[in-house]
Amino acid sequence: xxxxxxxxxxxxxxxxxxxxxxxxxxxxxxxxxxxxxxxxxxxxxxxxxxxxxxxxxxxxxxxxxxxxxxxxxxxxxxxxxxxxxxxxxxxxxxxxxxxxxxxxxxxxxxxxxxxxxxxxxxxxxxxxxxxxxxxxxxxxxxxxxxxxxxxxxxxxxxxxxxxxxxxxxxxxxxxxxxxxxxxxxxxxxxxxxxxxxxxxxxxxxxxxxxxxxxxxxxxxxxxxxxxxx
Amino acid sequence: xxxxxxxxxxxxxxxxxxxxxxxxxxxxxxxxxxxxxxxxxxxxxxxxxxxxxxxxxxxxxxxxxxxxxxxxxxxxxxxxxxxxxxxxxxxxxxxxxxxxxxxxxxxxxxxxxxxxxxxxxxxxxxxxxxxxxxxxxxxxxxxxxxxxxxxxxxxxxxxxxxxxxxxxxxxxxxxxxxxxxxxxxxxxxxxxxxxxxxxxxxxxxxxxxxxxxxxxxxxxxxxxxxxxx
DNA sequence: CGGCAGTTTGATCCCGGTCAAAATATGTGG
DNA sequence: CCACATATTTTGACCGGGATCAAACTGCCG
Numbered sequence: 001x002x003x004x005x006x007x008x009x010x011x012x013x014x015x016x017x018x019x020x021x022x023x024x025x026x027x028x029x030x031x032x033x034x035x036x037x038x039x040x041x042x043x044x045x046x047x048x049x050x051x052x053x054x055x056x057x058x059x060x061x062x063x064x065x066x067x068x069x070x071x072x073x074x075x076x077x078x079x080x081x082x083x084x085x086x087x088x089x090x091x092x093x094x095x096x097x098x099x100x101x102x103x104x105x106x107x108x109x110x111x112x113x114x115x116x117x118x119x120x121x122x123x124x125x126x127x128x129x130x131x132x133x134x135x136x137x138x139x140x141x142x143x144x145x146x147x148x149x150x151x152x153x154x155x156x157x158x159x160x161x162x163x164x165x166x167x168x169x170x171x172x173x174x175x176x177x178x179x180x181x182x183x184x185x186x187x188x189x190x191x192x193x194x195x196x197x198x199x200x201x202x203x204x205x206x207x208x209x210x211x212x213x214x215x216x217x218x219x220x221x222x223x224x225x226x227x228x229x
Numbered sequence: 230x231x232x233x234x235x236x237x238x239x240x241x242x243x244x245x246x247x248x249x250x251x252x253x254x255x256x257x258x259x260x261x262x263x264x265x266x267x268x269x270x271x272x273x274x275x276x277x278x279x280x281x282x283x284x285x286x287x288x289x290x291x292x293x294x295x296x297x298x299x300x301x302x303x304x305x306x307x308x309x310x311x312x313x314x315x316x317x318x319x320x321x322x323x324x325x326x327x328x329x330x331x332x333x334x335x336x337x338x339x340x341x342x343x344x345x346x347x348x349x350x351x352x353x354x355x356x357x358x359x360x361x362x363x364x365x366x367x368x369x370x371x372x373x374x375x376x377x378x379x380x381x382x383x384x385x386x387x388x389x390x391x392x393x394x395x396x397x398x399x400x401x402x403x404x405x406x407x408x409x410x411x412x413x414x415x416x417x418x419x420x421x422x423x424x425x426x427x428x429x430x431x432x433x434x435x436x437x438x439x440x441x442x443x444x445x446x447x448x449x450x451x452x453x454x455x456x457x458x
Numbered sequence: 459c460g461g462c463a464g465t466t467t468g469a470t471c472c473c474g475g476t477c478a479a480a481a482t483a484t485g486t487g488g
Numbered sequence: 489c490c491a492c493a494t495a496t497t498t499t500g501a502c503c504g505g506g507a508t509c510a511a512a513c514t515g516c517c518g
Contacts, residue, residue: 020473061374066457071375073368086452088361094368127317132317138367139302139323145294145374146300146418150506180464189375194506196433212464212515228295379474409496423474425497441483441496 004032004106012079013129017122026120029112035103037178041083044096048085050107054078057103058165058177061095062186072187074137075100077164080130086113087127101177147187148228153188154198155171155227158208162217171209180205180213232336233261237284241308242358246351255349258341264332265271266407270312279313281338283307286332287394287406291415301416304329309359314343316356328351330406363438374425376429377457382417383427384456387437391446400438401447409442 006023009015015023030053035041041052044063059076073095076082085093108116118125137160144153146212158175167176181199187197197213202208207223209216217223235252238244259282264270270281273292288305302324305311314322337345337394346353366389373382387404394407410421410428417424428444431437436452438445446452 063368065376069376071372073371087357088364089358090361095364128316128401129318131364132319132323133369135317135360135364136323138364138371139292142302142367142370142374143294143300145371146415147294147298181466183463186375190509192465193467193508196464197506199468207231348518410498420475421497421501422476426474426499429498439497 003129013126014123018120030106030108033105033107035099035181037099039099041077041097042093044093046093048091048110050182051081051108052083053081053106055104055106058100060098060100062098063095070186073152075161076165081127086108087131092127108198150190150194151198151226152228154184154195155223157184157187158217159220159223159227169216172216174216178213179215242355242421243352244311247349251349259335262334262336264328266328266331268328270326273322275322277320277322277339279312279338280342281330282335283331284335287329289327289329291327292324299415303363304390304393309358315339316360340399367440379419379423380427380455381457382423383413384452386413386416387446388449388452388456391449398445401445403445407442408444
């Protein structure tokens with residue numbers, strides 16, 4: 001295992017209050033792991049033996065229903081902790097984490113969680129802020145699903161992805177990991193058919209520009225309008 | 230303010246690890262507050278000045294959309310903490326808490342949160358378990374809304390309420406706070422009309438027995454079946 | 459170049475929302 | 489204790505968004 005640089009962690013919220021030696025200590029106990037696109041980092045219900053920091057790539061957090069349908073509850077962008085079941089007093093992962101793109105992660109055994117929380121000032125606070133944001137996002141999802149039509153939900157889903165993992169191009173903002181119509185439908189509780197029809201229509205209107213596994217939002221503002229006043 | 234008894238808190242999870250003197254100290258800093266049915270304890274977006282323990286009654290956690298629609302994201306039964314925005318690093322309440330029935334609460338200023346967490350062993354851990362359960366419940370809501378039909382969602386919503394706040398009667402298990410068709414529709418993302426129709430049909434089948442603002446589940450098992458294999 | 463993974467598009471159907479109105483409880487003041 | 493106002497529930501008729509079924513099309517990779 002090659003030695004990781006401290007400047008990697010210093011700017012990230014959970015570690016931003018720490019001194020270099022502390023970061024060094026944290027890094028020295030970390031394992032670096034790579035995952036290919038599509039593989040799962042851990043599965044729902046499995047023993048939560050490790051927690052992770054996402055250095056590069058995007059995580060898709062999914063739940064799988066008894067009859068095999070997938071529901072995407074969240075996307076996690078680079079720079080955030082994930083698999084932090086212990087923070088909520090769980091000893092098993094509440095959902096499956098899938099690599100939406102090739103991933104680079106740091107990984108610690110869950111047994112270290114407690115010492116991180118007690119030894120490193122700000123670690124707990126910052127971590128719970130992250131949890132808080134995710135809870136807020138889930139809450140919004142629930143409100144959306146209860147009150148909005150499919151078109152609005154899809155518009156908002158795209159905007160969320162763009163805000164979180166958008167990469168500027170000349171033509172618009174691109175979602176910088178591979179994403180299919182099916183993926184979008186699993187985020188919004190619809191079917192790939194409906195998503196396809198909608199994207200086609202939006203493409204005709206110049207709102208988006210999408211290729212196979214790629215979506216570029218060209219006119220975010222009009223998408224916001226579609227997403228509901 | 231009359232003196233509260235320590236045996237009130239001792240059996241509740243967040244305090245179960247504490248000694249009597251510690252509980253005494255906590256109680257002495259608490260304010261006891263009563264709320265009438267229908268009033269709101271705090272509003273979404275308001276400064277989170279206090280956190281609460283629900284001694285008696287049921288809380289309905291709602292979000293209100295820009296166009297005035299209400300969405301119920303959670304019900305909280307007696308014995309649990311609520312309004313614990315500080316635990317997720319928020320300084321404002323993420324949702325509105327409404328008294329589903331007459332309430333009795335204890336209330337502490339948010340400024341005490343930090344000292345509770347650091348001074349009382351097990352307090353943080355147990356609290357985060359509660360948060361974890363609520364997150365899990367929200368996750369389930371999302372999965373349900375994405376994959377299930379209205380009938381299944383309503384069946385599950387009733388079962389959840391019955392499990393959480395059920396009171397046994399000769400005829401079945403009764404949801405022990407006033408609840409209207411409208412309330413159920415706000416929990417499931419439907420309309421009161423659909424809920425009414427369904428409840429009428431279920432009543433004919435002997436599955437439930439409902440009066441104005443009252444729902445009694447007579448045959449939970451068949452309801453589980455309806456809720457999805 | 460064959461084959462799979464992803465996308466598009468059409469045709470059809472039905473669940474559940476919307477509109478409308480009446481029936482039934484509950485509460486309140488005189 | 490009754491009469492009226494208000495809140496909740498019920499039921500019917502209708503309709504439309506989006507799921508479902510079906511099939512063709514289009515990259516893309518080995």
